[in-house]
Amino acid sequence: xNGPAPTLPEELLLLALDPARGKPYCRNSFLEYGVAGxxxxxxxxxxRVTEERGRVVVVNPLDPPDPLLAxxxxxxxxxxxxxxxxxxxxxxxxxxxGRRAEGLYLDAxxxxxxxxxxxxxxxxxLPYHRHPAGPASPAEQVRQSFxxxxxxxxxxxxxxxxxxxAAAVELxxxxxxxxxRTRAAARALARKEWPAVAVHRNVRQDKASxxxxxxxxxxxxxxxx
Numbered sequence: 001x002n003g004p005a006p007t008l009p010e011e012l013l014l015l016a017l018d019p020a021r022g023k024p025y026c027r028n029s030f031l032e033y034g035v036a037g038x039x040x041x042x043x044x045x046x047x048r049v050t051e052e053r054g055r056v057v058v059v060n061p062l063d064p065p066d067p068l069l070a071x072x073x074x075x076x077x078x079x080x081x082x083x084x085x086x087x088x089x090x091x092x093x094x095x096x097x098g099r100r101a102e103g104l105y106l107d108a109x110x111x112x113x114x115x116x117x118x119x120x121x122x123x124x125x126l127p128y129h130r131h132p133a134g135p136a137s138p139a140e141q142v143r144q145s146f147x148x149x150x151x152x153x154x155x156x157x158x159x160x161x162x163x164x165x166a167a168a169v170e171l172x173x174x175x176x177x178x179x180x181r182t183r184a185a186a187r188a189l190a191r192k193e194w195p196a197v198a199v200h201r202n203v204r205q206d207k208a209s210x211x212x213x214x215x216x217x218x219x220x221x222x223x224x225x
Contacts, residue, residue, distance in 0.1 A: 006142065007066060008038040008045070008158070009105050012165055014114075014139040015146060015173075022118060022130030026169045030203050032098030034169035037199035039072045039101055040090065041161040044195070048073055049087075051194040057087035068104055072097065090198035098202075106131055114138070150182065154189070164189035164196035168203060 006014065016024050016031050024031050040056055043049045046069070048060045061078050063070035075097065077088055106129075109115040113136035121127050133139050146166075149159035166174040167190035174186045190196045 004066075006138065007069065008042040008162060008165070009035045009068075009101065010109060010114075011142050011146075011162055012038045012169075013102075013105060013109065014137070014142045015162075015166055016169065016171055017115070017131055017133075017139075019133035019137065019139045022116070022132035025173065026171050028102075029098075029206060030169040030199075032102045033094050033199045033202045034098075034165050035105055036094040036098040036101040037168065037195040038162075038165050039069065039097070040094070040198070041165065041193070041195040043069060043073055045158060045161070049076065051090065052086060054090055054194075054198075055087040056090050056093060068108060071104070072101065090194060091201045094195075094198045095202050110134070112136060150178075150186075153185075160189055161193055161195065164193035165199060168196040168199040170203065 012034055013031075016026055016034070018025060026034075040049065043064070044051070046064055048058065048064060048069075049056050050059050051057070056076055058073065058076050058079050061073070064073065076093070080086075106115065106117075110117045110131070113134045115131040115137065116134045118130045118132065119127055120130060146159075146162065149155070150163065154160040154163050163174065163186055167186040175183060177183075190200050
């Protein structure tokens with residue numbers, strides 16, 4: 001990938017997409033939540049937002065250099081502007097923003113040649129897209145870096161956040177492969193790092209709804225937006 005290093009949303013997409021078939025390794029709706037959570041994680045790493053009792057609070061409203069991050073930062077309540085207390089519910093923001101976040105980041109990666117877009121039709125009628133690796137894809141480097149970080153126990157916060165988000169979307173290479181201690185560590189991160197917690201709660205809510213459970217998402221953090 002030419003230019004700056006990939007952001008967390010881009011890294012998560014490159015981890016989650018099969019580079020040959022362009023299909024997500026996990027459920028796509030879960031990946032949508034994951035990309036939105038990765039946006040929040042990247043904004044936090046850049047000092048733009050923080051978390052207070054399950055809510056995303058903007059601490060620096062100036063646009064970051066990355067144009068997509070700027071778009072999503074502007075979608076959050078400015079400091080002191082929410083009707084329901086500081087910031088926005090992280091869980092609800094992730095649910096509301098997931099599809100848009102994934103779509104915009106996929107478009108950007110296709111435009112830069114990192115991914116290719118193949119349009120297919122379900123039963124010959126309904127169009128859908130696949131996103132295999134493009135000529136400028138650093139997917140292999142992202143995977144190698146992720147595995148090196150995992151082997152070292154994710155010593156830096158960025159690596160922990162990526163691992164937590166990958167576990168929250170139930171990426172098989174994170175939650176099913178490796179030894180039991182490594183898998184347990186990934187699941188623990190998904191319950192500890194707040195952007196991944198917001199993702200995990202939406203994933204859990206979807207799974208409960210699909211099985212007729214009454215989870216309802218529990219404790220999304222601080223009421224309405």
